[in-house]
Amino acid sequence: MPRYHHGDLRAALVQEASAAVDTGGPEAVSLRDLAKQLGVSTAAPYRHFADRRALLSEVAERGFVQLTHDYQRVAAEHADPVVAQRETARLYLGLAFRKPGLFRLMFASDLLGPGATPGLLKAAGDSWSALSASVRRMDPEADPATITRRTITGWSTLHGFIALVQGGRLKGFMTEPLTEAELVEAILDKTLSGD
Amino acid sequence: MPRYHHGDLRAALVQEASAAVDTGGPEAVSLRDLAKQLGVSTAAPYRHFADRRALLSEVAERGFVQLTHDYQRVAAEHADPVVAQRETARLYLGLAFRKPGLFRLMFASDLLGPGATPGLLKAAGDSWSALSASVRRMDPEADPATITRRTITGWSTLHGFIALVQGGRLKGFMTEPLTEAELVEAILDKTLSGD
DNA sequence: ATCCAATGTTGACACAGCTAACATTGGCCC
DNA sequence: GGGCCAATGTTAGCTGTGTCAACATTGGAT
Numbered sequence: 001m002p003r004y005h006h007g008d009l010r011a012a013l014v015q016e017a018s019a020a021v022d023t024g025g026p027e028a029v030s031l032r033d034l035a036k037q038l039g040v041s042t043a044a045p046y047r048h049f050a051d052r053r054a055l056l057s058e059v060a061e062r063g064f065v066q067l068t069h070d071y072q073r074v075a076a077e078h079a080d081p082v083v084a085q086r087e088t089a090r091l092y093l094g095l096a097f098r099k100p101g102l103f104r105l106m107f108a109s110d111l112l113g114p115g116a117t118p119g120l121l122k123a124a125g126d127s128w129s130a131l132s133a134s135v136r137r138m139d140p141e142a143d144p145a146t147i148t149r150r151t152i153t154g155w156s157t158l159h160g161f162i163a164l165v166q167g168g169r170l171k172g173f174m175t176e177p178l179t180e181a182e183l184v185e186a187i188l189d190k191t192l193s194g195d
Numbered sequence: 196m197p198r199y200h201h202g203d204l205r206a207a208l209v210q211e212a213s214a215a216v217d218t219g220g221p222e223a224v225s226l227r228d229l230a231k232q233l234g235v236s237t238a239a240p241y242r243h244f245a246d247r248r249a250l251l252s253e254v255a256e257r258g259f260v261q262l263t264h265d266y267q268r269v270a271a272e273h274a275d276p277v278v279a280q281r282e283t284a285r286l287y288l289g290l291a292f293r294k295p296g297l298f299r300l301m302f303a304s305d306l307l308g309p310g311a312t313p314g315l316l317k318a319a320g321d322s323w324s325a326l327s328a329s330v331r332r333m334d335p336e337a338d339p340a341t342i343t344r345r346t347i348t349g350w351s352t353l354h355g356f357i358a359l360v361q362g363g364r365l366k367g368f369m370t371e372p373l374t375e376a377e378l379v380e381a382i383l384d385k386t387l388s389g390d
Numbered sequence: 391a392t393c394c395a396a397t398g399t400t401g402a403c404a405c406a407g408c409t410a411a412c413a414t415t416g417g418c419c420c
Numbered sequence: 421g422g423g424c425c426a427a428t429g430t431t432a433g434c435t436g437t438g439t440c441a442a443c444a445t446t447g448g449a450t
Contacts, residue, residue, distance in 0.1 A: 005397060005446065032437060041399045043440080048397090052438065108303060112363040124364070145372045152356070152365065152378060153385045157348065160355025168307040169319070170347065177340045183347060186390060190348045194388055195381060200415065200428060227406065236430050238409080243428090247407065 010048040012038050018059050018102075025101040026056060026109055056105060057117040063106045064123035067095060071130035081137040082192070088134045089158055089191050093184065096162040104166070107159065131155065150195055157191045205243040207233050213254050213297075220296040221251060221304055251300060252312040258301045259318035262290060266325035276332040277387070283329045284353055284386050288379065291357040299361070302354065326350065345390055352386045 006012065013034055020029045031052055035042045049055040070091055078084035096103045105111070111120060128151075135151045136142065142150075161183075164170050174180040201207065208229055215224045226247055230237045244250040265286055273279035291298045300306070306315060323346075330346045331337070337345075356378075359365050369375040 003446095009397080030437065031439090042438090043400080044398055046439070107362055107364070108358070110363075116363075128364075148368055148373050149378065149381050152359070152368065153352065153381050156355035156359060156382060157352040157385065158355065159359055160351035160353065160357075161347070162355075163303070163358045164347070164351060164354055167302055168305075168311075169302070169323075173343055173347065178343050183344065186344050186348055187351060190352065190385070190389060194385060198415095204428080225406065226408090237407090238431080239429055241408070 006038065006040055006044075009038065009040060009044060013045055013048060013055060014058055014062070017055050018062070021056075021059055021101045021105050022099055023101065026105045028101070029056060031055070053111065053115075054117065056109070057111050057120045059102070060106050060109070060111050061117065061120045061123045063099075063102050064120070064127045067091075067106075068123070068127045068130045070095075071127070071134065075130075075134055075137070081134075085134050085138055085192055086188055088131070089154075089188050092158055093162065093187075096166070100166055103162070108163070146195075153195065154191045157187060161187045201233065201235055201239075204233065204235060204239060208240055208243060208250060209253055209257070212250050213257070216251075216254055216296045216300050217294055218296065221300045223296070224251060226250070248306065248310075249312065251304070252306050252315045254297070255301050255304070255306050256312065256315045256318045258294075258297050259315070259322045262286075262301075263318070263322045263325045265290075266322070266329065270325075270329055270332070276329075280329050280333055280387055281383055283326065284349075284383050287353055288357065291361070295361055298357070303358070341390075348390065349386045352382060356382045 016034045016037055017029050020034070029052070031045045032042045035044055045055065049058070071088060074087045074091055075084050078087055106124075111117075112124060132147060132151045135154065136147045139147075165174075174183055211229045211232055212224050215229070224247070226240045227237045230240055240250065244253070266283055269282045269286055270279050273282055301319075306312075307319060327342060327346045330349065331342045334342075360369075369378055
């Protein structure tokens with residue numbers, strides 16, 4: 001008994017798009033496909049999202065909100081700032097390896113570029129703030145520029161490793177005599193080390 | 196007096212594609228567009244490249260060949276291994292900031308994934324070898340796994356910084372009191388530091 | 391009960407990658 | 421020199437995708 005009105009097409013679109021991103025990354029999201037899956041016409045999604053980009057932005061935004069939440073949970077769970085920081089880094093790695101599609105959407109798309117959604121900008125900013133707070137906690141007396149610098153350099157190491165792995169640039173290296181686990185620990189060490 | 200045969204369509208396609216990549220990144224390359232620009236039918240490019248991916252692979256391959264060449268030039272120009280290494284890192288940054296489109300094609304596309312061109316794989320591998328050699332030069336006695344580990348962690352820092360900048364994730368931070376130049380030096384320090 | 395704003399549909403346009411079938415041509419071989 | 425063939429180019433068309441304008445339906449506020 002198909003109804004004319006879907007009920008909550010908006011939420012359904014976000015959910016399906018999210019699933020598609022998890023499966024095949026941002027490229028795998030086709031508005032026409034989603035519409036077909038949800039038994040709705042190809043133009044229906046445009047009643048809820050200005051364009052494809054807007055839908056993907058919402059998916060990415062949710063990812064950032066979740067990430068921020070997880071950052072804060074980890075911070076609360078660990079009294080030692082250094083341990084907390086290392087776990088925060090592990091969390092980031094976990095997101096990247098467990099949900100590579102979502103990770104790519106969040107960090108390797110042009111969604112944050114010109115024309116970015118306000119909501120996405122805020123969510124990404126909040127995520128940055130939580131990360132930065134974790135770094136500050138290790139040295140509460142440091143001035144803001146130092147905290148920013150340390151956050152960026154550390155984050156760069158972590159993020160670069162992920163980017164290289166996911167770009168297939170490290171194929172053949174993550175094996176004996178250099179195991180993946182060793183490499184991850186080395187990356188964590190460098191992420192947390194120095195300035 | 197338009198001739199039926201172009202003369203060297205293959206080379207012309209690579210050249211135009213290269214220009215398009217420099218201007219607007221990989222997404223800006225449309226086979227139909229290139230064909231139109233070169234005054235040739237839309238199907239003509241398929242006589243020289245199996246598909247769009249193959250053309251882009253050739254452009255990327257040339258980028259890697261050039262990069263490897265530049266790595267070797269830098270190595271030859273500097274007697275001090277540490278100085279050479281820092282200049283090598285600067286070279287990588289220079290490529291990323293001077294030719295962001297080409298950089299994205301080389302390092303942030305799926306060209307290296309399944310179905311990669313043999314030529315591209317070789318060129319990318321050679322590039323890695325040159326980078327790795329630069330790292331080894333700083334400590335010739337170190338065992339291979341250590342060299343690989345150091346190359347990966349250092350490269351990760353450098354690469355991640357670029358990825359974050361180009362992803363627009365660092366907007367608003369590269370300004371007073373933390374200037375871009377300071378940040379770059381900090382990244383170079385971390386890239387070259389430790390294990 | 392009525393009306394309207396929200397929501398959905400139909401039909402279309404533009405553009406992109408790609409392919410099959412056909413056309414032209416330059417260079418090799420006799 | 422003349423003929424043949426493989427390389428190279430063209431035409432026409434398919435599929436898939438984002439997007440939009442015009443029209444249809446409906447649920448809920450008045």
